[in-house]
Amino acid sequence: MKYGFKIDHVGFLNAVGDPLCELPAFVNVPDKLVQMYRDMVMIRTLDQKAVNMFRVGQIGTYASTLGEEAVDVGVGSALIETPDNVFVPYYRNHGTLLTLGGPQSFLRTLLFWGGDERGNLLADPGALLSFAVPIGTQYPIAVGLAKGRRLLKKPGAVVVMGGDGSTSKGDFNTALNEAATKKLPVVFIVKNNQWAISMSPAEQTATRPLALRAAGFAMPSLVVDGNDAIAVCHATSLAIAHARSGKGPMMLEAETYRLADHTTVDNAKDYRDQNEVIHAWQHEPLLRLKKFLMERGHWSEKEESAWVEVAKETATEIQNAYLTFLPQGSSDMIDYLFEKVPDVTSYREQRALLIEKGV
DSSP states (O other): OOOOOOOOEEOOBOTTSOBOSOOOGGGGOHHHHHHHHHHHHHHHHHHHHHHHHHHTTSSOOOOOOTTOHHHHHHHHHHHTTSTTOEEEOOTTOHHHHHHHHOGGGHHHHHHHHTTOGGGGOOSOTTTBOOOOOSTTTHHHHHHHHHHHHHHTTOOSOEEEEEEGGGGGSHHHHHHHHHHHHHTOOEEEEEEEOSOBTTBOHHHHOSOOSGGGGGGGGTOOEEEEETTOHHHHHHHHHHHHHHHHTTSOOEEEEEEOOOOSOSSTTOOGGGTSOHHHHHHHHTTOHHHHHHHHHHHTTSOOHHHHHHHHHHHHHHHHHHHHHHHTSOOOOTTHHHHTTSSSOOOOHHHHHHHHHHHHHTO
16 A cells, blocks of 8 residues: 655745745835844844854853854744734744844843843743754644643643754654644644754654655645745745644654754764765855845835944944843842742852852
8 A cells, every 4th residue: 555645835935036926915015024134134144153153162162053043033933923822932043032132132132042041031031942952852842832722721832943853852753743633733844954963864864855744644744845934934934823723743854954054063064065064155045045135126126235334333233231140149149049948058158158249
């Protein structure tokens, strides 16, 4: 017996910004597209600032999002279209957080990568969780959150994202199974940037596209051009609407490319062909959306230059805010370990010593 599964591919712009097919209706709202492009330029600028800060020892190891801006911003733009949604990020979703919270939210990102736990303090913890670093752990959390919200009769969908490597973890498969079985309002988004540190998808799994994984759980899925911000926003909106309507979960695979090293302590030249990287730069997301906007008269080189300067100034302001941020008190490790610190002599003595030594 032969089984076959058809997975649709969503893409609207080619590498040079020319439309490939009929565009979704929101494209007729220039302000939305321009804001998406502005956010993509902003996060790329902030991202480079963070890399530079690592190089001079101002923050710790940092995971760049270079080349992946369309996925993050496209998802964020779709999330804000309807209220009551929740986003569960992983450690490479800086652009989504910026789209949801504005450029100043990047200060929290710097604090996080600088080892300050206050980087996990979010403006709206009811709609946004903190970064998940252990690979794949965010998926069961998202499913549990969706189950809890259903019990409390809360509306909206839970959107969770991870990298291609996370699909090789048991957490991913367990989460998909539970969400599908219970028909929970969860949108699973896999950001396939082609490299799970030094391992390509072909080395990880025979199941490609990765979106085919969803079929094993009777879950619908789409493959999306992750370098096309319009396609990502459109597909995410469809998936959120599907989940919110009571039809259960849905999975998206956004195909993009990690133009940077895995983190600032990685050297991707050790394991990938640089010709591959050169080719990927020809398909990067900012260029195609910029050309599309300029072709339609919604953006100009003058506006580009002005916005790049704004982005650079903003990056410097956030860097300065980070560098002047008062250090976290060492007694916090006791004060925030418990809801109420136990009245135990050893805790009191340790806390007093931490304050006295100022460590």
